[in-house]
Amino acid sequence: MEGTFVDMATRLQGLLDALDKLPDENEAGKESDITRTTTPSPVAAVEQEGLTSTERAEALWEEVQEHVENLDYALMFCQAGGLPTLFRFLLQAAAAAEDKEAEARAVPALAVLATLTQNNLPVQELVLQFPFGEVEDKDKKRSISSNTGSSVRGVMPLLASFLIKGADDSSSSSELNIRRSSRFQAKALQAISCIIRGHRVAEADFVQHFALRVFIAALQPSQDARVHGKALFFLQALLGADDATRERGEELASLLPLVVPCLLVEEDEGLRHTAACVVSEMTNLLGGPTVVFGREGGEALREAMLKRRDVIEKLEGVEREEAEDEMRFWEVLAGGGEGRVFSRDGERAGSGGGGGGGGAAAAAAAAVEEGEAEDVEGDGGQAAAAAPVLLLAPPHYLSGASNAP
Numbered sequence: 001m002e003g004t005f006v007d008m009a010t011r012l013q014g015l016l017d018a019l020d021k022l023p024d025e026n027e028a029g030k031e032s033d034i035t036r037t038t039t040p041s042p043v044a045a046v047e048q049e050g051l052t053s054t055e056r057a058e059a060l061w062e063e064v065q066e067h068v069e070n071l072d073y074a075l076m077f078c079q080a081g082g083l084p085t086l087f088r089f090l091l092q093a094a095a096a097a098e099d100k101e102a103e104a105r106a107v108p109a110l111a112v113l114a115t116l117t118q119n120n121l122p123v124q125e126l127v128l129q130f131p132f133g134e135v136e137d138k139d140k141k142r143s144i145s146s147n148t149g150s151s152v153r154g155v156m157p158l159l160a161s162f163l164i165k166g167a168d169d170s171s172s173s174s175e176l177n178i179r180r181s182s183r184f185q186a187k188a189l190q191a192i193s194c195i196i197r198g199h200r201v202a203e204a205d206f207v208q209h210f211a212l213r214v215f216i217a218a219l220q221p222s223q224d225a226r227v228h229g230k231a232l233f234f235l236q237a238l239l240g241a242d243d244a245t246r247e248r249g250e251e252l253a254s255l256l257p258l259v260v261p262c263l264l265v266e267e268d269e270g271l272r273h274t275a276a277c278v279v280s281e282m283t284n285l286l287g288g289p290t291v292v293f294g295r296e297g298g299e300a301l302r303e304a305m306l307k308r309r310d311v312i313e314k315l316e317g318v319e320r321e322e323a324e325d326e327m328r329f330w331e332v333l334a335g336g337g338e339g340r341v342f343s344r345d346g347e348r349a350g351s352g353g354g355g356g357g358g359g360a361a362a363a364a365a366a367a368v369e370e371g372e373a374e375d376v377e378g379d380g381g382q383a384a385a386a387a388p389v390l391l392l393a394p395p396h397y398l399s400g401a402s403n404a405p
Contacts, residue, residue, distance in 0.1 A: 012067060012077055016085050019060050022053050022105075054104050057089070061108035065115050071123075074116045078126050086113060087130065087155075094158055097179045110187035118194040127195055128154050128202055155195065160210050162188035164217045182224030189218055189227060193234035200243055207238060207251055219258035225271060228262055232274040235259070239281035249285025256282065256297030263304045266311075276329050283333070290336045305330050 051059070064082075068074040086109050093099070093106035117124045163185050180188075192214065196202045217223075218231035238244065239252060259282075262275035279301065283292045292298055309330050312323045 008067065008073055009076055009080060012064070012073070012080050012082065015060055015064050016080060016082055019057065019064075019085050019089075022057055022060075054101050057105040058108050061112050065108070065112045068112060068116050071120050074120055074123050077116065078123055083126065083130055087158075090158060093184075094161060100181075103181065103184050107184055107187050110184075110191045113191040114187070114194040116194075117191075119198065121199065124195055124199050124202065128199070130155060156192070156206065156210055159188050159192050159195075160214055164213050182227055185218070186224065186226040186230055189214070189230045189234065193230060193237070197234070197237050198241075200241075203238060203241060207248055211238070211252060212254065215252070215255050216258065219255065219262075221261060225265070225268060229268075229271055229274060232259065232262060232271065232278055236274060236277045236281055239278065239285060244281075244285060246285050246287070249282055253282060253286060253295055256292070256295060257300060258297075260297055260300045260304050263301075264307060272308075272326070276326065279333070280329070288336070289333050293336075301333075305333060 064077065068077050089102075089106045089109040090113075093102045096102045113127070117127055162180055192206075196206045215231055215235060218227050235252065235255065239249065241248075256279075259275050259278050262271050263279070265271050279292070283289055286292055286295070293302060309327065312320070312327045312330075315323055
């Protein structure tokens with residue numbers, strides 16, 4: 001085992017040396033603001049003859065990503081001085097927004113950053129506390145951060161700036177950074193998500209300082225479906241975190257109007273499913289379906305519910321069976337009620353004492369369709385219990401695979 005670690009340390013060192021030697025094709029001869037102390041490695045020269053600088057960078061980062069899927073090797077990468085190399089690629093892309101080659105070289109670096117930090121708290125800490133310097137912009141000298149140990153002045157302004165304008169200054173703008181490709185923005189959002197998720201302090205910092213602006217930009221109708229998917233997955237994780245509070249739900253509730261359209265995307269079942277998970281978690285934090293229907297975006301949610309139920313009711317055979325979970329979600333949501341009650345571990349909505357099924361659910365659904373109050377009486381003549389919010393089975397990428405959004 002020790003020999004394996006030594007071999008991997010040597011290999012990672014060689015890959016980093018090779019990446020450091022790649023020229024910055026737009027700033028040739030200019031030293032990077034971030035430097036890394038290296039030692040000679042027998043594998044420093046990676047054979048990539050005939051490839052451009054961008055192609056060599058992609059090949060090198062791809063191999064690094066394969067290695068750092070292992071949590072121990074991810075930490076080894078950081079200990080070998082890998083973060084300065086990685087951030088040099090991102091800072092070059094930040095300093096030259098119109099340079100598509102710099103952006104292309106940064107895409108695989110963002111993928112590595114996501115893989116490094118996902119479900120890896122020690123590496124998340126190292127990334128969040130990384131001491132950035134200053135990077136030259138075409139128009140001004142821009143301070144990216146200082147070593148404060150907070151995502152507010154650390155890596156987050158840099159990554160957020162890839163999605164929104166003014167993320168690195170005092171601006172409260174949520175204007176989409178249209179100079180960036182959707183592929184690049186999807187990778188940047190994935191990296192943000194992996195760095196933040198599961199880290200309580202970072203989650204709180206992000207929600208307070210960046211979440212609304214980032215999600216508003218990422219969930220714009222003009223955005224690519226890949227960006228929508230990653231944004232919804234991240235949003236669902238923040239709302240469903242163990243320590244998520246109603247205050248967090250209130251902070252993010254204004255995003256509901258941007259989430260609702262994703263519930264109606266016919267050609268993308270996964271996107272609809274993740275959007276439903278967001279609605280479930282938001283509903284729980286805010287106090288139940290009745291509360292959510294009364295918020296901004298609630299009427300649009302009601303209309304989406306009616307449209308999707310109408311579509312599902314017309315399905316037959318296998319297609320109808322496959323849509324049962326979604327139909328159950330809408331029925332429970334239509335059941336109204338207040339309180340934080342939901343089903344987990346495969347328990348179906350309406351089973352047990354939670355209410356929301358049978359005649360009561362049907363009556364409640366009819367009331368919602370008519371826009372009436374949702375405290376409908378059940379079959380027995382007594383008021384139905386608050387319907388549980390169905391928490392749909394999590395998307396397959398919640399398993400922790402390295403390609404998770």
